[in-house]
Amino acid sequence: MTAADTKAAGPPVPVPRTTKENSPTPSGKSTKSKSGKSPSRRRMKGALLPYLLILPAIVAVAAVYAYPLCKTVIMSFQDMGRRELWTGDDPPWVGFEQFTNIFKDPEFWDVTGRTVLFMGVCVTLTMALGLLIALLMMRLTTWVRLVLTVALIAAWSMPLMVATSIFRWMADSDYGLVNTLIAKVVGEDWLGHNWFLDPWQGFGVITALVVWGAIPFVVITLYAALTQVPKELEEAASLDGAAAFGVFRFVTWPVIKPVFTMVATLSVIWDFNVFGQIWLLRGNEPEPEYQTLGLYSYSKAFESTSFSQGTALALITVLLLAGVAVYYLRQLMKTGEVE
Amino acid sequence: MSTSTSTAPAGKTGDAAEQQVLRPDRKKTRLSYNILGLLISVVMAFPVYWLVISSVRPNHEIRSYDQTLWPSSFTFDNFARAVKQPNFGTAVESSLIVSVTAVVGGMVIATLAALAIGRFRFFGRKSLLMVLILVQMLPPTAMLIPIYAQLNTMGGLNEYWGLITVYLVSTLPFAVVMIRGFVVNIPVELEESAMVDGCTRMGAFRRVIFPLLAPGLAAASIFALVNAWNEYLFAYILMNDNEKYTLNVWLMTFTTERGTDYGALMAASTLIALPVVIFFMVIQKKMATGLTSGAVKG
Numbered sequence: 001m002t003a004a005d006t007k008a009a010g011p012p013v014p015v016p017r018t019t020k021e022n023s024p025t026p027s028g029k030s031t032k033s034k035s036g037k038s039p040s041r042r043r044m045k046g047a048l049l050p051y052l053l054i055l056p057a058i059v060a061v062a063a064v065y066a067y068p069l070c071k072t073v074i075m076s077f078q079d080m081g082r083r084e085l086w087t088g089d090d091p092p093w094v095g096f097e098q099f100t101n102i103f104k105d106p107e108f109w110d111v112t113g114r115t116v117l118f119m120g121v122c123v124t125l126t127m128a129l130g131l132l133i134a135l136l137m138m139r140l141t142t143w144v145r146l147v148l149t150v151a152l153i154a155a156w157s158m159p160l161m162v163a164t165s166i167f168r169w170m171a172d173s174d175y176g177l178v179n180t181l182i183a184k185v186v187g188e189d190w191l192g193h194n195w196f197l198d199p200w201q202g203f204g205v206i207t208a209l210v211v212w213g214a215i216p217f218v219v220i221t222l223y224a225a226l227t228q229v230p231k232e233l234e235e236a237a238s239l240d241g242a243a244a245f246g247v248f249r250f251v252t253w254p255v256i257k258p259v260f261t262m263v264a265t266l267s268v269i270w271d272f273n274v275f276g277q278i279w280l281l282r283g284n285e286p287e288p289e290y291q292t293l294g295l296y297s298y299s300k301a302f303e304s305t306s307f308s309q310g311t312a313l314a315l316i317t318v319l320l321l322a323g324v325a326v327y328y329l330r331q332l333m334k335t336g337e338v339e
Numbered sequence: 340m341s342t343s344t345s346t347a348p349a350g351k352t353g354d355a356a357e358q359q360v361l362r363p364d365r366k367k368t369r370l371s372y373n374i375l376g377l378l379i380s381v382v383m384a385f386p387v388y389w390l391v392i393s394s395v396r397p398n399h400e401i402r403s404y405d406q407t408l409w410p411s412s413f414t415f416d417n418f419a420r421a422v423k424q425p426n427f428g429t430a431v432e433s434s435l436i437v438s439v440t441a442v443v444g445g446m447v448i449a450t451l452a453a454l455a456i457g458r459f460r461f462f463g464r465k466s467l468l469m470v471l472i473l474v475q476m477l478p479p480t481a482m483l484i485p486i487y488a489q490l491n492t493m494g495g496l497n498e499y500w501g502l503i504t505v506y507l508v509s510t511l512p513f514a515v516v517m518i519r520g521f522v523v524n525i526p527v528e529l530e531e532s533a534m535v536d537g538c539t540r541m542g543a544f545r546r547v548i549f550p551l552l553a554p555g556l557a558a559a560s561i562f563a564l565v566n567a568w569n570e571y572l573f574a575y576i577l578m579n580d581n582e583k584y585t586l587n588v589w590l591m592t593f594t595t596e597r598g599t600d601y602g603a604l605m606a607a608s609t610l611i612a613l614p615v616v617i618f619f620m621v622i623q624k625k626m627a628t629g630l631t632s633g634a635v636k637g
Contacts, residue, residue, distance in 0.1 A: 068486050147380050159611055298480060314480055
């Protein structure tokens with residue numbers, strides 16, 4: 001609590017110079033043991049300096065991530081409701097009750113299944129289309145590639161809520177462009193079609209929005225990776241008689257694979273936690289059939305005011321994604337981003 | 340990963356020579372690739388086009404069953420309605436206060452940490468970097484409830500500092516990793532020679548390192564700014580006061596029980612997106628200069 005307090009009491013702006021002057025202040029166990037070894041004051045400063053530099057970052061991250069994460073774990077074994085939140089009373093301990101309640105609820109399994117399916121479809125589409133567009137970009141005339149890059153950046157720079165508003169407008173049942181266009185091709189009865197009555201169609205719109213928003217990042221990152229593939233190798237392979245797919249499979253793919261897995265892992269995490277898009281497309285009140293784990297956790301906490309139920313759900317989400325996060329980290333270490 | 344946003348036209352030199360020796364059938368393939376590329380550009384840019392075109396479309400066309408791709412006339416009525424919507428001014432103010440403060444604070448903290456990680460070898464350096472990256476993986480919805488409860492006990496709900504703190508820290512991991520990339524690209528010799536010439540370590544930082552770091556700082560801060568400017572979930576939950584809504588939350592006021600004023604919503608969305616688009620244009624250039632300027636090349 002104190003850590004959050006000091007951090008929050010205005011933006012802490014320790015300028016480098018003062019940090020140096022104050023450097024002999026004790027700042028942690030590890031620094032002490034190090035400084036003990038070096039007799040001269042100057043070298044002691046040198047050993048302390050990096051720790052002083054990272055101190056603000058550590059305090060900030062601890063206040064906003066580490067502490068709440070511990071709190072999540074604690075809260076999910078308690079029963080915190082509206083009363084405890086406002087009075088500040090200690091909520092009663094209930095052991096694993098929150099979790100057994102959640103696992104007994106068939107809705108939880110529906111929501112989890114829906115979240116996984118939605119994530120799977122979004123990630124597959126994003127990565128497949130992203131890779132194909134990136135490969136295509138390598139084969140374009142310069143000016144066409146420039147046009148495509150501008151289009152990608154335009155899509156990329158749309159704020160999430162703005163992008164969601166555009167898609168809501170295009171899919172509007174009465175005045176939406178999508179219905180007008182389909183009606184022109186198929187027939188008048190598409191006018192006034194409500195895309196969100198059927199959750200499958202509704203999720204179709206949401207998937208289009210998520211994939212459209214994610215493609216620019218994937219394409220630009222993969223394209224950057226593709227430019228790292230030595231041209232001579234590809235040429236040599238095709239001269240040796242390798243078909244286009246063979247060149248890709250044995251020359252191109254091994255080079256871009258680390259980047260591809262990293263982007264795919266990030267997409268898994270992002271798409272698992274899609275919130276704002278569904279939230280606004282469903283007018284701030286997503287129906288039960290539109291709930292994914294994040295929305296479900298939110299509605300348990302803030303609409304049913306069972307904060308412990310909400311945090312227990314959040315904890316389950318974190319654990320589900322922990323494996324993915326660790327995999328991502330191992331990929332980063334392999335490619336040498338973390339040294 | 341972060342640096343990949345600079346889309347330098349790679350392989351540009353090869354194109355001209357390549358095109359001259361293309362055989363007719365390969366020319367045809369190239370043409371169909373180009374057509375496909377243009378098609379994809381149209382699909383990707385279309386929603387943005389529709390946003391802009393809808394914001395200047397007269398209201399009777401917005402409320403029409405027969406949407407046309409090009410408006411019959413242009414009007415700024417939608418913008419006038421959007422700006423007159425209650426709380427527009429306060430929403431702009433809130434967004435600016437929260438984003439700018441979070442970015443400035445975040446950049447100072449991130450630069451310090453990036454310098455430590457990029458310049459010193461110390462115990463725990465690697466694990467710090469790993470913790471920073473792992474932290475980014477945590478779903479925001481998982482943090483939301485405990486942060487809400489915590490801010491509630493500390494009286495931080497509906498206060499700018501609560502939201503600022505959240506934004507500041509959420510951009511830290513990315514900013515540290517990104518700035519570190521720029522730090523390691525600055526040769527230590529530059530710093531050392533400045534110190535030989537009589538600069539103190541901090542003097543060397545201020546006179547030599549900081550100017551070279553500027554493009555990286557600019558890029559990282561624009562990313563952080565866009566991040567804070569676009570955030571929705573925490574802004575919605577932590578700020579319940581109409582007067583303190585940020586722009587993204589304010590966008591919801593266009594949807595009432597009687598329906599949505601799409602013309603004004605699109606106009607307002609254009610206004611919110613405009614700074615982000617401009618920032619993205621700036622960042623492209625900044626990052627390109629940052630990566631290509633001779634002194635920075637390691």
